[in-house]
Amino acid sequence: MKHFSEISPTAERVVDAAEGLIQQHGYNGFSYDDVAQLVGIKKPSIHHHFPKKEELVAVVAQRYAHRFRSELLSIEGRYAKATDRLTAYAALFEQTFSVNRRLCVCGMLAAESDSLPELVAREVTQFFKVNLVWLTQVIEQGQRAGMLNSKVSAAALAEQFFCALEGAMMVGRGMQSTGGPAIIGPTFIAMLTMA
Template sequence: MRHFSEISPTAERVVDAAEGLIQRHGYNGFSYDDVAQLVGIKKPSIHHHFPKKGELVAVVAQRYTHRFRQELLSIDGQHAKAPDRLTAYAALFERTFASDRRLCVCAMLAAESDSLPDAVTSEVDRFFKVNLDWLTLVIADGQRAALITSNCAAESLAEAFLCALEGSMVVGRGIRSARGPADVGNTFLSTVLT
C-alpha cells in the first residue's frame, strides 16, 4: 500500500472526496461513481490511482490518523496540564461534528469492521491505538499531579473518554442534538477532575 504522502494531487482530491463520503455514509455507503462525481473525473481515473476501494479507504484512514497525531502533538505543545489537554482533545471531535454532523472517519469504519479489507481494519486499529495511548499518558499524568481523581486505571478512563466522544457524535447525529462532543467531554471531565 502506498503512503498518503506519495500520492499525486489528483489522487489527493480523490482521497478528500472519499473521506467526506465515509464520514457521512461509511465504507459500504459510497461507490467510485460517487467519488468521480465529486471530483469531476471519470471512474477509470480513480481506478488508475486506487485499483481497489480498500486501498483508497486505507489511505484515507492512514492520512486521517496522521493528521490526528499532528493535532495531538499540537495539543501537547499548547497545553501543560492534563485537564486542558483533554478539553482540547474533545474540541477535535467537536470541529468534525460541527461540519454537517460528520463523524470520525475511523469510527465510521470501525462500525463496519466485519466487512472491511484487512488493510483498512489495520489502519483503523492504528488510529484507535494512537488515541488510546495518548489519552492514557495524559490521564496518568493528570492522576499523578492530583488533577484527575478516580479509582479507575488511566487505560480505563482513556477508553471511556474516547467512547463518550465518539458516541456523542453518533447519538447527536441520530437525535439531531445540538449537544456535541465538547459538551459531552466537559460533562465527562467534570466527574473526574479535582
Template sequence: MKHFSEISATAERVVDAAESLIQERGYNGFSYDDVAKLVGIKKPSIHHHFATKGELAAVVAQRYTHRFKESLLQIEGHHVKAQDRLTAYADLFEKTFSTNKHLCVCGMLGAESSSLPDLVNHEVERFFDVNVDWLTHIAQDGQRAGQLLSVLSPEGIAETYLSILEGAMIVGRGMQKGTGPSHVASHFLKALTIA
C-alpha cells in the same frame, strides 16, 4: 501499501472526497462514481489512482491517523494541564462533527468493520491504538500532577473518554436534541476533576 505522502495532487483530492463521503455515509454508502463526481473526473480515473476501494479507504484512514497524531502533538505543545489537553482533544471531535454531523472516519469504519477488507481494518485499529495510548499517557500525567482524580486508572480514563466521544457522535446523529461530543465529554471531565 501506498503511503498518503507519496501520492499526486489529484490523488490527494480523491482522498479528500473519499474521506468526506466515508464520514457522511460510510464505506458501504459511497461509490467510485460519487468520488469521481466530487473530484470532477471520470470513474476509471479513480481506479488509476487507487486500484480498489479498499486501498482508497485504507489510505484515507492512514492519512486521518497521521493528521490526528499531528493534532495530539500540537495539543501537548499548547496546553499543560490535563483538563485543558482533554478538552482540546474533545474539540477535535467537535470540529469534525460540526461539519454536517460528520463522524470520525475510524468510528464509522469501526462500525462497519465486519464488511471491510483487512487492509482497512488494520488502519482503523492503528487509529484506536494511537488514541488510547495517548489518552492513557495524558491521564497518567494528570493524575501524577494531582489534576485528575485517581478513582479510575489511566487506561480506564482513556477508554472511557474515547468511547464517550465516538458514542456522542453516533447518538448526536440519531437524535435531534443530541448535544455533540464536546458537551458530553465535558460531563465526564467534570466528574474527574478535583473540586
C-alpha cells in the same frame, strides 16, 4: 499500498472526496461513481490512482490518523495541564462533528468492522491504539499531579473518554442534535476532576 504523502494532487482530491463520503455514509455507503461525481473525473481515473476501494479507504484512514496524531502533538505543545489537554482533545471531535454532523473517519469505519478489508481494519485499529495510548498518558499525568480522579485506572478512563466522544457523535447525529462532543467532553472532564 501508497503512503498518503506520495499521492498526486488529483489523487489527493479523490482522497478528500472519499473522506467526506466515509464520514457521511461509511465504507459500504459509497462507490467510485460517487467519488468521480464529486471530483469531476471519470471512474477509470480513480482506478488509475487506487485500483481497489480498500486501497483508497486505507489511504483515507492513514491520512486521517496522521493528521490526528499531529493534532495530539500540537495539544502537547500548547498545554501543560492534563485537563487542558483533554479539553483540547474533545474539541477535535467537536470540530469534525460541527461540519454537518460528520463522524470520525475511523469511528465510522469501525462500525462496519465485520465487513472491512484487512488493509482498512489495520489502519482503523492503529488509530484507536494511538488515541488510547495518548489519552492514558495524559490521564496518568493528571492523576500523578492530583488533578484527576485516581480511583479508576488511567487506561480504563482513557477508553471511557474515547468511547464517550465517539458515541456522542453517533448519538448527536441520530438525534439531529448540535450537542454531541461539545457537551460530553466538558461533562466527562468535570467528572474526572471531582474528588
